[in-house]
Amino acid sequence: MTWTPHVTAAVVVEDSHGRFLLVEEVSGGRTVINQPAGHIEEGETIVAAACREALEETGWRVEPTHFLGLYTYRAPANGVTYYRFCLIARAAEKLSDQLDSDIITTHWLDLEQIRQRREQLRSPLVLQCIEDYRNGRQFPLDVLVETQT
Template sequence: MDAAQDTRWTPHVTVATVVVRDGQLLLVEEAIDGRAVLNQPAGHLEPGESLAGAALRETLEETGWTVRLTAFIGTYQWTAPDGTPFLRFAYVAEPVAHDPARPLDTGILRALWLDPAQLRADPTRLRSPLVWEVVSDFLAGQRHPLSIVKEIA
């Protein structure tokens, strides 16, 4: 294969956390291309970081909530309209503590609690189809033990 044909598939590896309290889901409203969209607390895996560690970090940075992971929902592959490939690893977590004074990540407008029907009511507000897909699997009871994700040192 010559250099011109050597196109490597390099997906963006992301994590997302479904945090549940009293039947409501913790979401972030973020500004993307001038629009306010909804997403789970989510973000990119950083070098040297475990997937679970990334999920905990992103949730804290985007919402001010410290959480405890309780289960793994699944892995999702999606290609954005611009051709960017994503692999999302989704976790379930329970809230532990909130720091309302903690500044939220750049681009995050606010963290909010919504029930699933509110989230489903306007799919045009979702950042990507991954948001509802993950919630839908969670609501259907899809849970795996955290040990299903192996970190090999």
């Protein structure tokens, strides 16, 4: 049996009012809250995947500014290991109200509202990424060395 980790890209986006861009989606038969995030496609860079996922899931064009971190999570429900490359981005422009079919809606929530919905978060990484961001964790984007062939 071959072990296949799932590699995803996510963005933490905060607006000028201290609210974070999140999506409400269905996963495993339940409604959950998550950052804009999704699988990196073959041949796609991490930054491009993060931007694509944000646009597809929220309608926002985002501009990554920093790398937040690489997070690992093994989902107890299915045993899948996820590697999440999380970027910090700014919301540049709302381009569309058309969202991926898996997305119910988008939310701009402050940290307290997110904490109040802890049981609804898709994984503990949602809150951990936001708290790491709020604690000043950030690295330059050039720590991601993505060679295109």
